[in-house]
Amino acid sequence: MAKSDESTVLDSGPFYHGTKAALQIGDFLTAGFRSNYRPEIVMNHIYFTALVDGAGLAAALASGDGDEHVYIVEPTGPFENDPNVTDKKFPGNPTRSYRSQAPVKIVGEVTDWTRLTPEQRQQWRERLAALNADPNAQIIN
Template structure:
């Protein structure tokens, strides 16, 4: 899916993060990436699936060295969006994770309070996998 062909995709949409934000807040690109030190993100990433947003929340929190599982928010994209090529092109063709990105803002609708975090062993396995990719120079983010 491209910026030109996203109108048919309906929410709800979710964004996982370590940040605490209030409903009505607009999340915009141009801030430091949660996943690569020193990188300013040109996009805001979101998903149509709560478990995918849970990965975003848990990984962002763990990579920052913070306690807890992070937060998942219901969000509304305020402009066009596209499939996230970091997921759909590299790992899950066809976008079964419903992972998207936008250069426009996401408006926070509400915090999702009752989401299920991934088990600690699954989180550890994902962090180990990311570390291996980083060691091999394969953790490139197309942004």
């Protein structure tokens, strides 16, 4: 299902998605929602990673007040390296992050991942605020 690009061989999984949304096994995650990092942008892709702690970070930084969840997901269509954290900004795909315009299906939930401390969460929020204040910082949508 993976679409290869010229720079990196894609993972075969398992894949994870972090969020504060309470979802069920069998649900599908789709594109078309606001970015957690730039809420004025509606995302054209659904994002996921092969690193459970990366999904945990995404859950910690997700908008909303719900509990953090890391779901095990399966892509239902082609996917590509996430250009926001890969070749256009960093060589290769060190975060093992991907995106797809096709839905991903929730097939499980992970409860054991490295959670951020309150201090780490604040540091990440400050980094994101600085990025959002930078007129040159862009999300590749």
